[in-house]
Every structure is written in structure tokens, then in C-alpha cells.
Amino acid sequence: MVKKILSVALCVAVLIFIYSPILLLVVYSFTDANVIGRWQGFSFKLYAQLFQSREIMRILANTVVLALVAAVLSTILGTAGAIGIFYSKKKVGAPLKAVSQIPIINAEIVTAISLALLFSFVALYRTYFSLIVGHMVLCTPFVILSVMPKLKQMDPNVYEAALDLGASPTTALFKVVLPQIFSGILSGFMLSITLSLDDYIVTAFTKPRTFDTISTYVYNAVKNGTNSSTPALRALSALIFVVMIAAVLIVNLRARKGKEANK
Numbered sequence: 001m002v003k004k005i006l007s008v009a010l011c012v013a014v015l016i017f018i019y020s021p022i023l024l025l026v027v028y029s030f031t032d033a034n035v036i037g038r039w040q041g042f043s044f045k046l047y048a049q050l051f052q053s054r055e056i057m058r059i060l061a062n063t064v065v066l067a068l069v070a071a072v073l074s075t076i077l078g079t080a081g082a083i084g085i086f087y088s089k090k091k092v093g094a095p096l097k098a099v100s101q102i103p104i105i106n107a108e109i110v111t112a113i114s115l116a117l118l119f120s121f122v123a124l125y126r127t128y129f130s131l132i133v134g135h136m137v138l139c140t141p142f143v144i145l146s147v148m149p150k151l152k153q154m155d156p157n158v159y160e161a162a163l164d165l166g167a168s169p170t171t172a173l174f175k176v177v178l179p180q181i182f183s184g185i186l187s188g189f190m191l192s193i194t195l196s197l198d199d200y201i202v203t204a205f206t207k208p209r210t211f212d213t214i215s216t217y218v219y220n221a222v223k224n225g226t227n228s229s230t231p232a233l234r235a236l237s238a239l240i241f242v243v244m245i246a247a248v249l250i251v252n253l254r255a256r257k258g259k260e261a262n263k
Contacts, residue, residue, distance in 0.1 A: 078143025143188030
């Protein structure tokens with residue numbers, strides 16, 4: 001009984017430590033005070049300012065479009081890479097798997113500087129192409145990491161059985177393999193969107209000078225301290241938090257319903 005109480009208390013303490021800064025932003029998004037810690041009455045003024053600001057709406061659209069494009073391309077590349085690694089011989093697959101995990105372990109600043117130097121060398125520095133590739137380098141290893149466990153859980157004889165029954169390798173891939181690893185692909189896609197939305201370092205080193213995302217805009221606004229739309233960013237942060245929580249809940253509920261249906 002004591003161990004159970006301590007484990008629950010520890011879990012609650014960790015959750016409070018993680019989410020208290022975000023919850024503070026959410027609370028103070030409902031007051032129009034310029035500084036967090038000063039309550040000036042309940043108000044939706046910051047949300048009104050948020051949706052009336054064309055600059056923030058443009059930057060929000062830039063961020064969402066970038067995240068979706070990078071996530072789709074990273075998911076395709078990461079899924080293909082995971083399947084290739086899984087079905088390769090051990091002498092080839094093991095080194096490829098190790099190399100694919102280097103960007104996860106490596107410091108993000110090292111990746112950003114390396115990309116900046118590479119694109120500068122090939123005269124593609126600070127273009128939308130360099131930005132997309134930078135986000136793909138960031139996200140693709142996590143897609144591979146999400147898909148590989150699903151491939152290992154899959155019965156390896158199913159693919160061979162499909163080939164023996166007359167299916168072409170392409171048909172077997174799309175009709176047999178991909179449906180069985182779809183949950184891993186979806187997890188990798190969602191993780192890629194989150195990573196792209198959250199990223200600042202790679203974006204700052206690879207983006208065009210006239211292009212901004214939420215992360216770079218917030219950093220510049222806080223750094224300069226003179227932007228009149230800075231308080232409205234609290235409302236934006238609160239909305240992003242709510243949307244991501246809703247997305248996670250929907251994905252988990254659908255996964256649970258799928259498991260119950262299979263039973």
C-alpha cells in the first residue's frame with residue numbers, strides 16, 4: 001500500500017514538474033496583462049489579438065505547412081528505410097540501423113551546423129529546400145525508430161506466403177506489410193509533426209531570411225522585447241497545447257478501439 005502511494009505521488013510530482021510551465025501559460029492566456037504574474041481580470045483579449053494579427057496567422061500557416069510537408073516526406077523515407085533495413089542481411093542491416101540512430105543521439109546543434117555548411121558548399125544555403133531537408137534529417141530517424149518494432153512484431157512468413165500465392169512484391173508490400181505496420185507509421189508521422197513544430201535550432205540555421213516559423217518568431221519577439229504581439233503568443237501556446245493533447249487522445253482512443261475490435 002505504501003509503495004503504491006509513493007509511486008502515484010512520484011508520478012504526480014513528475015507530471016506537475018513537466019506541465020506546470022505550460023499550464024501557467026494557459027492560465028495567463030486568459031488575461032490581457034503584458035507580464036506573466038500580473039492578473040488583470042479574466043479576458044479573451046489575447047485570443048482576439050491572436051486571430052486579428054495577420055503576421056502571426058501567416059507564420060502559423062508557414063509552420064503548419066512546413067510540418068506537414070516534412071512529416072509526409074520523412075514518413076515515406078523513414079518507412080522505406082525501416083523496411084529496407086529489416087529485410088536486409090544482418091551484415092548490411094545492422095550498420096544501417098546504427099547509422100540511422102546517430103541523428104537521434106547526436107546534439108542537434110551539430111546537425112544544424114553540419115547542414116548549414118553542406119548547403120553553403122552546394123550553394124543551397126537558406127532556401128526552402130534546405131529547410132525541408134533539415135527537418136527531414138531531424139524527423140526521419142524517429143520514423144525508423146517507430147516502424148522497426150512493428151516490423152519485428154509482424155509474422156515474417158506472411159510476406160513470403162503472399163508471394164507464394166501469386167502476389168507481386170509491390171502488391172505484397174502494400175496489401176500485407178504496410179497494413180500490419182500502419183500504427184508504427186502513424187506514430188512516426190505524429191512524432192515528425194511534433195518535432196518539426198517544436199524545432200528551433202535546425203530551422204534557424206537552414207531557413208530563408210524572409211521565412212519564419214513559430215519557434216523563430218517567438219525567439220525573436222522575446223529577444224527584442226518590443227513586439228506588441230508578444231502577449232498574444234501565450235494564447236497561441238495554449239491553443240497548440242490543447243490541439244496536441246486532443247490529437248494524442250484521439251490516436252490513443254482509436255488504437256484502443258482497434259485492439260478491442262481485433263479481440
